[in-house]
Amino acid sequence: MKELPGSARAVVIGGGIVGCSTAYHLAKLGWTDTVLLERHKLTSGTTFHAAGLVGQLRTSANITQLLGYSVELYRSLEAETGLATGWKMNGGLRLACNEERWAEVRRQATTARSFGLEMQLLTPKEAQALWPLMTVDDLVGAAFLPTDGQANPTDITQALARGATMAGASIFEDTEVTDLEIDGGRIRAVVTARGRIECERVVVCAGQWTRAFAARFGVNVPLVPMEHQYLVTEAFGVPSNLPTLRDPDRLTYYKEEVGGLVMGGYEPNPAPWAVNGIPEGFHFSLLNPDIERFEQIMELALGRVPALETAGVKQLLNGPESFTPDGNFILGEAPALRNFFVGAGFNAFGIASGGGAGMALAQWVVKGEPPFDLWPVDIRRFGRPHFDGDWIRRRTVEAYGKHYTMAWPSEEHSSARPFRTSPLYERLKAQGACFGEKLGWERPNWFADLKAGEEPRDVYTYGRPNWFSAVAREHRAVREAAAIFDQTSFAKFSLRGRDAERALSWIASNDAAKAPGSVAYTQMLNDHGGIECDLTVARLAEDEYYIVTGTGFATHDFDWIARNIPAGLDARLEDVTEALSALVLTGPASRAVLQKVCDDDLSNAAFPFSTVRSITVVGRTMCAIRVSYTGELGFELHLPVADAPAVYDALMAAGRRDGLANAGYRALETCRLEKGYRYWGVDVGPDHTPIEAGLGFAVRRGGAADFRGRAVIERQRREGVRKMLVCFVPEDPAVILLGRETIYRNGERAGWLTSGGFGHTIGRPIGLGYVRNPDGVDRAYALSGRYELDVGGERVACTPHLEPLHDPEGKRLRS
Structure with missing residues (x-):
């Protein structure tokens, strides 16, 4: 067994497809002293039992581009390394069995064209000509993406591993990582059962083991191992050029394999696995099949492919796969620990993602930034609820069960709610609020007219939704009278210190050096001029700023600001989100309403746009900011959580004759689009x-x-x-x-x-x-x-x- 090197620029932990792809790309970028460590054998975690379908289209252009890179890599890898990969670009079919699904598929075809993919819309008979094994009596139509394909997961991983070693990287199997040495918040070495490797950069691609390993070092990786089953048949004459097939209305997928079929699916009652921890020695291991749970999938599949009824069954495979609460994988540098990178949680499309994910991770490690915006999969999209194991599990179970259900516009999750609520939650609920959720926060999306018999419940559609007229009412209140938005979920930071101005002047592109009492709407840019943050900065004092950003950007924006404070400056960043509520009063009557409960002069001369001042409302002192995201006169009121109910009640009473109304986030969206x-x-x-x-x-x-x-x-x-x-x-x-x-x-x-x-x-x-x-x-x-x-x-x-x-x-x- 060869000896471990004493040092490396980067150590990759995990020998599945993502780890091998990362090592391959690091070596290709010139980091030839990259080391990959696998505790057992390459592919022995979850890669070896992956189904191997490779689709490209996602709702994000950049994630689609990343998956498209995988396809291009897999096409050339065999010629480069001499190892077969099982890659076949035989295209992918997606079926629609009802008009709503057909609307979704047509929208997907438009998205594909937007992103440079030519997805073809087919009649049922045209689809059957491409996939003659299926019945099409219930089909409305289908979509075909010619550049989709399939690969052999083990073979393609071994080819990536060979490519990595050919480029100079070193791979060590049977080498378990036991610890990391961390000093001063930075990684100094990786400790293994066979020795120590000095390094400053670690990339953890350990699949379902990633969450527990990362947690030891304060890094949160919210993923859940879920049981996933598929059937492998004996050969029965299935043509080798058969496209992959996804039949979401029947919750199933198919691919050809050695003259037979692989058929799997996403049942509505999935099972989390290893809730109390993954057993020791679990490698090249599978779970006992759950025949009863698979029967519902099998019954749906027989209605599509009758030949399955007589095909011989080679194996019913049940293997754990890592899934995440939002169905997207996890990439990037952890906000909690510098130079600790993660590539995990691939939601059963790790083979499709592996090539591109490894490329992106390698560039992130080498250049300090991803090759392009990867926000949908960025580890910094997570926050407080994602530290809660029960919350993660319940939400991930829901996300798995929705894998093939309709992807409705504006659809909300229903599980693990409520988790975080504003002090106005019960008041707003009693007034007809229909809540959505963002980063665990309950936020009113719209308000039903309870007296008129409206029900505060979303009914999803690709047509006009049931909340359309309610949002129109709220929109009109904003434009013609006044509305109040509970935006307590805003992420709110305090930046203090004698060098706060110097720090913010470097990070913010707008002028942060204005006098106390001023407010700046600003972007924070990367070295390419790209917008990393888009937020509001209020200067409260010579040495203090108050920063407000969107709910979902709490972790990301805090991390960006903290990392970019120049070394040696006295500027301390603190998250104060939980301590403060935010009520937004906006509309042409908003000043008149607020003035009724406030003795401070709120005139435009005394309190102009883009300024901040302290005011008192019904005896409660608060920070008021003259900004608005609606395009109307507006005031953001930031006040202690305990004071919010009294202030809200006073405003609502004062504004009754002025037409003051509650409004939710969907009205905010319609207003900001007009502006x-x-x-x-x-x-x-x-x-x-x-x-x-x-x-x-x-x-x-x-x-x-x-x-x-x-x-x-x-x-x-x-x-x-x-x-x-x-x-x-x-x-x-x-x-x-x-x-x-x-x-x-x-x-x-x-x-x-x-x-x-x-x-x-x-x-x-x-x-x-x-x-x-x-x-x-x-x-x-x-x-x-x-x-x-x-x-x-x-x-x-x-x-x-x-x-x-x-x-x-x-x-x-x-x-």
């Missing part, structure tokens, strides 16, 4: 600069003080950009925009919508999306040309806009 406000993680992110996103006004010009990303912004101001965020309004008011619809300019594909919704003031659908042109996009280019949107396979005419769709007073529309 053209951007939403981080959707419309803007690390791949978009403020200049491209139309946010140049929020980036300071000139001055001696540098800020991160400044050089790129100044270059784009001089030279222009190749994409620009544009607002689109279809001519047909009945069109439903959801996001990811393809943008066509003069008949040519020019991008896709990042956001879609409805503007109740203008009475039209609204979409935001980037218009792209390799030769450059300016204002004249963006507003010229003939635009159409592909909505579920149909082209609809639309008009581009670069200004808000209503004037600053919210009384008159701009066409």
Whole structure:
């Protein structure tokens, strides 16, 4: 057995497909002293029993790109390494058995075209011609993606391992990692049963073992091992070029294997495994089949593939797979420990993801950042509820059971709720609030009119949803009177210290050096000028700032700010989210309502836009910020949690004659779309600069003080950009925009919508999306040309806009 090296630049822990892919890509990037450690044998965890279907399309363009990279890698890997991979690009079929599913599939085909994949829509007979083993009596249609395929998981992992060693990496099997040496918050060495390896970077790709291992070092990886079963038949003449098949209405998938079929599925009553820990010595191991649980899948499959009734059964395989609470895998550097990277929780599509995930992790390790925005799978998307094992398990069970159910627009999870509530939760519930959930917080999405018999319950559809008229009421209250939003779930940070201004002036692209009492809407940029954070900064004192960002970005934004405070500065960041409620009062009557319960002068002269001050409402002192995400006059009231009920009650009583209404997050969305406000993680992110996103006004010009990303912004101001965020309004008011619809300019594909919704003031659908042109996009280019949107396979005419769709007073529309 060869001796372990004494040091390495990076150590990869775990010899499944993701670990081997990461080692392969690290070595290809020149880190030839990379070491991969596997406690038993390569593939012995979960890789060896993976089904091996390789699909590409996801709801995120970048995750689709990542999976597309896997396909390109698998196509060339055998020629590079000399090892067979079992890769076959035989395409993938997806079936639709009812009109609602067909609407979903048509939308998926549009998304595919937006992201550069040509997904073909087929009739039932056309689908049957590609997959003659199935009956199609119940089909409405199907979609076919020619570049999907399948691979042999063990073979492709061994090929990646050989490729890694050919490029210089070292792989050690039968080498268990027992500990990490950490000093001063940094990794110093990996300790194994065979010796110690000095290193500063560790990449943990240990599958279902990752959560327990990472937890030893304060890193939270929310995943759950779930039992997953599939059937392998004897050969019965199945053609080798058969596409993979997904039949979501029957909860099943299929692929050809050695003249037979592999058939598995996602039952609605899944079983978590190893709740009390994974047994010792569990490698190349399977679980006992649960025949009763599999029977429901088998019955559904027989209705699609009658030949299964007489096919010989080679094996009913039950193996644990790592699943996550939101169905997305987990990548990136842990916020709790520098240079501790994670690649885990692949939700039974680790083979499809493995090539791209390894590439992304390797670049993250080497360059300190991912190759592109990977927010949907970023480990920093998690927060407080994801430390709770019971919460994670209950939510993951729900996510597994929904793997093949309809992916409805605006769908909410129902499990493990409520977890975090505002002090107004019961009050709002009694007034008809229909709640959604974000990062464990219960948040009112809309309010039912209980007196009129409305029920506060979401009914999902690809058409107009049941909450449409309720949201319209709330929207009108914002535009014509006043509305109050409970936004206690906002993430809220305090930055204190004598160097707080210096620190924030480097991190924030807008001017943070204004006098106390000022407020700055700002982005925080990476070295490419991409938007890492989009938030509000209020200066409370010379040495204190109050930072407010979105609920779901609490971990991400805190981590970004903390990491970017220059060394040696006295600037201390603290999360104060749990201590404070946030009530947002907005609308043309909002000042009048607030003034009734506040003795402070709230006039525009005394309290202008984009300022912060302390005010007192019914004897409660609070921090008030003059900003609004609706495009109307507004006040954010940040106050101690204990004071929120009394202040809310006083405001509601004071505003009764002014038409003050409760409003929820779906009305906030419709209002911000009319105003053209951007939403981080959707419309803007690390791949978009403020200049491209139309946010140049929020980036300071000139001055001696540098800020991160400044050089790129100044270059784009001089030279222009190749994409620009544009607002689109279809001519047909009945069109439903959801996001990811393809943008066509003069008949040519020019991008896709990042956001879609409805503007109740203008009475039209609204979409935001980037218009792209390799030769450059300016204002004249963006507003010229003939635009159409592909909505579920149909082209609809639309008009581009670069200004808000209503004037600053919210009384008159701009066409």
